[in-house]
Amino acid sequence: MHVFITGANGFIGRALAERLTARGDVVTGVDLVPGPGVEGGDITKPGAWQDGLAGADVVVHTAAIVSNAAGMDAQWRVNTVGTRRVLDAAGRAGVSRFVLLSSVRAFSDTGFPDGVTEDHPVRPDGNPYVDTKIACEQVALQAHAAGEIEAVIVRPGDVYGPGCRPWTVLPVELIRKNRFVLPAMGNGVFSPVYIDDLVDGLLLAAWHPGAAGQVFTLSGGTGVTCKEFFGYYHRMLGKRGPLVVPTAAGLPAVAALAALARVARVRSELNPVSLRYLTRTGTYSIAKARRTLGYQPAVVLADGMALTREWLAARGLVPTG
Numbered sequence: 458m459h460v461f462i463t464g465a466n467g468f469i470g471r472a473l474a475e476r477l478t479a480r481g482d483v484v485t486g487v488d489l490v491p492g493p494g495v496e497g498g499d500i501t502k503p504g505a506w507q508d509g510l511a512g513a514d515v516v517v518h519t520a521a522i523v524s525n526a527a528g529m530d531a532q533w534r535v536n537t538v539g540t541r542r543v544l545d546a547a548g549r550a551g552v553s554r555f556v557l558l559s560s561v562r563a564f565s566d567t568g569f570p571d572g573v574t575e576d577h578p579v580r581p582d583g584n585p586y587v588d589t590k591i592a593c594e595q596v597a598l599q600a601h602a603a604g605e606i607e608a609v610i611v612r613p614g615d616v617y618g619p620g621c622r623p624w625t626v627l628p629v630e631l632i633r634k635n636r637f638v639l640p641a642m643g644n645g646v647f648s649p650v651y652i653d654d655l656v657d658g659l660l661l662a663a664w665h666p667g668a669a670g671q672v673f674t675l676s677g678g679t680g681v682t683c684k685e686f687f688g689y690y691h692r693m694l695g696k697r698g699p700l701v702v703p704t705a706a707g708l709p710a711v712a713a714l715a716a717l718a719r720v721a722r723v724r725s726e727l728n729p730v731s732l733r734y735l736t737r738t739g740t741y742s743i744a745k746a747r748r749t750l751g752y753q754p755a756v757v758l759a760d761g762m763a764l765t766r767e768w769l770a771a772r773g774l775v776p777t778g
């Protein structure tokens with residue numbers, strides 16, 4: 458199989474490229490930041506990056522602004538219009554399948570039922586990331602309906618592991634500086650999926666005949682509390698915690714930090730939207746992916762965290778031992 462990956466130098470893109478290469482598949486890709494086998498380019502504009510699509514069977518589209526702080530115009534241009542641009546280029550190159558990395562955030566961050574399934578309506582909530590991810594799903598499903606390409610929508614849960622910034626490196630940095638606090642007394646529900654399990658699911662989405670035109674949630678299948686998930690990083694750093702507060706107490710502090718960051722023109726993900734994400738009350742069902750694709754997450758949290766610890770320790774981000 459020849460797979461073209463957008464965002465090929467990102468966390469998920471790189472992990473997927475490594476797995477495919479190890480299997481002997483052909484991988485080409487584009488990213489804002491070029492790398493070995495990855496053409497530097499901007500998916501929102503035509504360019505030499507499109508040459509890498511020649512002969513590709515599948516496009517896995519991960520390139521996106523993943524942020525609770527970036528504005529609507531930028532996210533719309535990259536996440537939504539960019540998806541249309543990649544579909545156009547894939548169509549011209551005769552690619553048969555397009556796997557779109559969306560997010561469970563399409564369900565909105567709060568207010569979805571526990572064990573939510575893919576037939577539950579998506580819910581725009583005014584956050585540019587959520588709304589542009591919903592819109593890019595529509596773009597891909599529309600292309601599928603029009604017979605342009607086989608589109609598959611993947612909604613990952615909270616992906617963590619070696620190379621992950623939001624759920625691995627960033628919390629470790631904050632915990633090390635004693636700046637990590639959880640809302641909802643740490644009882645918000647987290648839906649971790651270890652990167653290798655997500656890559657398993659992406660490979661199924663890339664080739665399985667039953668995946669075409671479908672939407673799949675890919676998480677680890679089990680919800681845990683935020684205090685359990687982030688507790689692993691505290692223990693790696695030899696710290697007590699996590700520190701937990703009622704949401705009403707955390708919100709004003711985070712809103713003040715976000716305002717300061719705006720004044721200083723510093724992009725910070727510490728804002729009320731990020732805080733609210735850690736107050737979720739529900740999990741996401743992966744029954745459809747199990748049933749249709751045979752998806753079977755294999756890495757339980759303790760094992761995924763042990764592997765993550767090795768990676769962090771090798772980079773001096775947590776002590777060894």
Ligand SMILES: Cc1cn([C@H]2C[C@H](O)[C@@H](COP(=O)(O)OP(=O)(O)O[C@H]3O[C@H](CO)[C@@H](O)[C@H](O)[C@H]3O)O2)c(=O)[nH]c1=O
Pocket residue numbers: 463464465466467468469470487488489490498499500501518519520521522523535558559560613614616
């Ligand atoms: C804004 C922009 C980004 N990129 C690249 C830069 C990064 O290497 C890559 C995104 O990688 P990361 O920021 O590490 O994100 P990652 O955790 O892999 O996020 C993925 O998973 C998310 C869901 O978990 C998806 O919503 C994202 O579409 C997908 O990118 O995309 C581009 O190639 N072009 C762009 O315009």
